[in-house]
Amino acid sequence: MACATGAPAVEARRAGDGIARASAGQETGRTKASDPALIAATGATALAPLALLLPPDTTWLQTWHDLLDLLCSVWLALFLALLVAQWLRLAVRQRPASAVTALRPDPDRLPAATSRKAGAAWAGMLLAICLLELLAHSGSRNPFLATSRPASGIERWTNADGYATLLDGVLAQGDGLFLLPMLKLFLAEAPPSPSDFDRRAGHVYLVSLLQRPLGTYWAFAAVNLLAWWLAALAIWWLGRQRWPNSRVPWIASLLAATGQGFIFMAGAPQAHAPAFAAFALVLALCDRLHLWEPGSRLSDWMRAGWAIGVAGLIYLVHLPCLLFLWLYGARRAQWLGLLAASVTALAIILGWQLYASVLLGLRFAGGNNDLSAEALAGWWRFARAGPVAVIDQLHQGSLRGLFVAAFYYPWWLLALLGFVGSSRESREWALAVVVAGALPAMAFTTRFQLPRLAYFLYPAVYLLAARGIEVLASAAQRLTASPVIPARPPPAIPAVPAVPVRPATRPAAPTLIVLTLLVALLVALANADLAGVQQLNLWFHYSQGNLW
Amino acid sequence: MVGLGVDRFSSASQWLLLRHAARVWRRVPASWGIVAAALIVSIAGTPLSAALARLFFVVVMLGGLVATLGRLSASVATFTATAALVLVSVQRLPVRPVVDPPSSQWTQPLQGPDQVVRHVIQLPVGQGQWSELWHRAAGAAVWICARGPLVPSDGLQLVVNGQLLATITEEAAAGPRPQPTSIGFYRVPVERTLLERSRPATFELRRAAGADGRPIDICGTFTYRPTAGIESSTFFDGVVWSSPGPSRQGRFVIELRFENAAGQIFAAFY
Numbered sequence: 001m002a003c004a005t006g007a008p009a010v011e012a013r014r015a016g017d018g019i020a021r022a023s024a025g026q027e028t029g030r031t032k033a034s035d036p037a038l039i040a041a042t043g044a045t046a047l048a049p050l051a052l053l054l055p056p057d058t059t060w061l062q063t064w065h066d067l068l069d070l071l072c073s074v075w076l077a078l079f080l081a082l083l084v085a086q087w088l089r090l091a092v093r094q095r096p097a098s099a100v101t102a103l104r105p106d107p108d109r110l111p112a113a114t115s116r117k118a119g120a121a122w123a124g125m126l127l128a129i130c131l132l133e134l135l136a137h138s139g140s141r142n143p144f145l146a147t148s149r150p151a152s153g154i155e156r157w158t159n160a161d162g163y164a165t166l167l168d169g170v171l172a173q174g175d176g177l178f179l180l181p182m183l184k185l186f187l188a189e190a191p192p193s194p195s196d197f198d199r200r201a202g203h204v205y206l207v208s209l210l211q212r213p214l215g216t217y218w219a220f221a222a223v224n225l226l227a228w229w230l231a232a233l234a235i236w237w238l239g240r241q242r243w244p245n246s247r248v249p250w251i252a253s254l255l256a257a258t259g260q261g262f263i264f265m266a267g268a269p270q271a272h273a274p275a276f277a278a279f280a281l282v283l284a285l286c287d288r289l290h291l292w293e294p295g296s297r298l299s300d301w302m303r304a305g306w307a308i309g310v311a312g313l314i315y316l317v318h319l320p321c322l323l324f325l326w327l328y329g330a331r332r333a334q335w336l337g338l339l340a341a342s343v344t345a346l347a348i349i350l351g352w353q354l355y356a357s358v359l360l361g362l363r364f365a366g367g368n369n370d371l372s373a374e375a376l377a378g379w380w381r382f383a384r385a386g387p388v389a390v391i392d393q394l395h396q397g398s399l400r401g402l403f404v405a406a407f408y409y410p411w412w413l414l415a416l417l418g419f420v421g422s423s424r425e426s427r428e429w430a431l432a433v434v435v436a437g438a439l440p441a442m443a444f445t446t447r448f449q450l451p452r453l454a455y456f457l458y459p460a461v462y463l464l465a466a467r468g469i470e471v472l473a474s475a476a477q478r479l480t481a482s483p484v485i486p487a488r489p490p491p492a493i494p495a496v497p498a499v500p501v502r503p504a505t506r507p508a509a510p511t512l513i514v515l516t517l518l519v520a521l522l523v524a525l526a527n528a529d530l531a532g533v534q535q536l537n538l539w540f541h542y543s544q545g546n547l548w
Numbered sequence: 549m550v551g552l553g554v555d556r557f558s559s560a561s562q563w564l565l566l567r568h569a570a571r572v573w574r575r576v577p578a579s580w581g582i583v584a585a586a587l588i589v590s591i592a593g594t595p596l597s598a599a600l601a602r603l604f605f606v607v608v609m610l611g612g613l614v615a616t617l618g619r620l621s622a623s624v625a626t627f628t629a630t631a632a633l634v635l636v637s638v639q640r641l642p643v644r645p646v647v648d649p650p651s652s653q654w655t656q657p658l659q660g661p662d663q664v665v666r667h668v669i670q671l672p673v674g675q676g677q678w679s680e681l682w683h684r685a686a687g688a689a690v691w692i693c694a695r696g697p698l699v700p701s702d703g704l705q706l707v708v709n710g711q712l713l714a715t716i717t718e719e720a721a722a723g724p725r726p727q728p729t730s731i732g733f734y735r736v737p738v739e740r741t742l743l744e745r746s747r748p749a750t751f752e753l754r755r756a757a758g759a760d761g762r763p764i765d766i767c768g769t770f771t772y773r774p775t776a777g778i779e780s781s782t783f784f785d786g787v788v789w790s791s792p793g794p795s796r797q798g799r800f801v802i803e804l805r806f807e808n809a810a811g812q813i814f815a816a817f818y
Binding site for chain 1: 595602609612636638639643648650769770772801803818
């Protein structure tokens with residue numbers, strides 16, 4: 001059943017697995033319309049400095065560092081609030097016409113077909129990289145565990161080994177211990193036993209499928225590895241769809257395969273790595289099912305809802321997924337579809353809770369869901385207390401510190417460059433991913449600073465950073481290129497039309513050098529712990545706070 | 549006659565029914581048959597609670613996955629369903645049961661002056677690492693985990709390499725603890741010369757003669773890479789020595805930690 005009821009269905013041409021989107025030419029009609037991101041940025045820039053006048057007690061604002069930190073956090077909050085407000089306004093006012101315009105097919109932008117061999121080779125390469133990274137960061141070298149040791153200079157309550165447990169003799173992050181009762185249930189080794197992690201049973205079920213051949217620790221690690229690889233593949237696929245005919249998919253998937261969040265989590269018996277992957281896979285599935293096109297089928301929306309629901313059984317991934325669906329889809333898709341996906345997702349998540357409560361006696365108490373409610377209650381308390389309390393909270397839970405901890409400055413700078421250098425449609429998609437990933441992490445700051453939640457931004461950050469790298473590489477190429485002056489056509493043959501001569505350039509050495517250097521820099525930074533430098537991991541664990 | 553007629557009708561209807569079922573079956577993708585097989589393999593003969601838990605995820609997770617992939621590619625769906633069947637079969641192998649990890653938090657009561665909690669640390673004395681540590685360190689301290697609150701009358705004494713270093717009280721409490729009666733760390737600074745006095749270095753907790761007779765819980769945890777071997781921790785109950793190492797892969801939480809000028813710990817030994 002198609003759910004495009006109001007908008008006239010536009011035949012979208014598809015080539016291979018490509019998704020048709022607006023062409024540059026077709027965008028021109030819309031570029032006259034205001035750019036929500038630009039308006040939000042302008043508004044935030046104008047309003048943010050006012051926040052510095054609000055705090056009554058300036059004891060914590062005595063340095064330029066603190067002032068700038070607060071300014072950045074306020075700017076981020078305002079920017080996201082204004083952006084979301086505009087998206088909502090546009091969703092109500094400009095539907096469905098804008099949706100149709102945005103979804104016109106553009107054969108020029110369809111991804112170039114990659115040969116099956118090249119795709120398979122790249123997939124194999126990504127798997128090898130993920131495996132190497134996992135092995136280099138597993139066991140006692142796992143950054144999640146390593147940064148919990150007293151020797152990391154932060155924790156003073158843990159033993160020398162950190163917050164750890166021993167799974168099959170392998171040192172592992174301590175929370176893994178609390179997943180064992182559920183694992184034993186799936187393996188028919190023990191009766192049900194409630195824990196804080198009842199809501200993440202989907203993750204433990206996947207682990208239980210591999211526990212027999214691999215043992216407990218390596219089953220967790222293998223699920224993480226598989227998730228990591230799938231995430232890298234999803235990023236590659238999304239790159240091909242959203243930044244076609246570019247190097248973006250290759251670079252971005254490489255950044256994902258060496259991504260700090262995965263490095264941090266892959267060796268930990270936790271659900272985060274599969275959760276990160278689930279988000280990228282949902283994004284890819286939405287594109288693959290052509291949900292943003294008029295005429296998308298209701299059954300496809302329900303499939304997307306299924307994916308989100310199952311992701312919600314792994315971790316709280318359904319929050320960024322549903323946020324993305326509505327933030328990006330409200331202007332592009334029929335709300336019936338959005339509603340169907342949301343209801344399906346929530347039915348699966350709540351269905352498991354009901355099923356397991358009644359039939360297995362699980363409690364579904366505690367854990368992050370309770371903490372999320374406390375976090376939201378915290379924001380409500382601050383909002384009622386007035387703007388000064390909100391500003392104070394933005395200082396205590398620095399948003400700048402949170403997002404820089406999730407992705408250090410080089411990633412953000414490159415992503416910013418990539419944002420500027422991307423098409424409007426790609427920018428809007430990336431911004432929707434950013435907002436969907438950022439909001440849950442921001443909401444949590446009244447309770448905990450969790451850069452690992454902010455890491456849900458990675459599909460957008462890595463794709464934009466890849467585009468940024470490409471922009472820089474192209475600039476290097478242009479700077480070093482020496483155009484060849486075309487020879488005049490011989491006057492004796494005036495009838496021959498002049499063939500446009502493209503400026504000949506030197507071999508792409510500068511491009512390659514810049515690409516390699518930048519990618520190497522990011523990979524090296526993400527792997528700095530292997531050289532004994534845990535700083536980025538410490539920030540990823542505890543947030544950067546008000547430090548710079 | 550009538551009976552014969554009924555039989556004929558019955559066999560004809562059965563034949564038609566079978567034919568119809570076969571036709572329907574042919575329309576069902578192979579992947580669904582494999583998912584059904586995976587479901588049976590997964591839950592048949594398992595305890596009810598495990599069967600119920602698996603049932604939900606086989607249907608919702610694996611079934612949903614195959615259904616979604618089936619929309620994109622029938623062959624991928626079939627491959628996925630086959631992989632799911634293999635995995636649920638492997639899940640039922642009677643090998644490698646989940647082993648409970650050694651406890652990360654247990655306690656040993658220390659009650660009288662005749663009892664001793666001892667932990668031995670093989671320090672890298674004389675090696676380059678030892679000099680580097682002291683070059684970087686502003687100091688070192690012995691960190692002991694015990695249940696609070698500790699008062700002077702408890703007479704909990706720390707003896708390092710045979711020399712009484714301190715009687716531990718709440719003044720030495722370090723790090724967070726939820727309640728005063730919770731377990732937590734006590735930090736006792738120690739000099740380099742005392743640490744170098746004997747190899748390996750011996751750290752003992754004793755009760756002073758005439759101390760309050762209440763038992764004091766000394767924390768234990770699992771041991772991963774003890775510097776002095778699996779039996780580096782021992783307990784003397786007044787009669788015999790025993791070690792939590794071989795029996796429970798455990799050790800007492802007595803650690804030597806190095807701190808920089810900012811008070812941050814940068815190295816720890818046990």
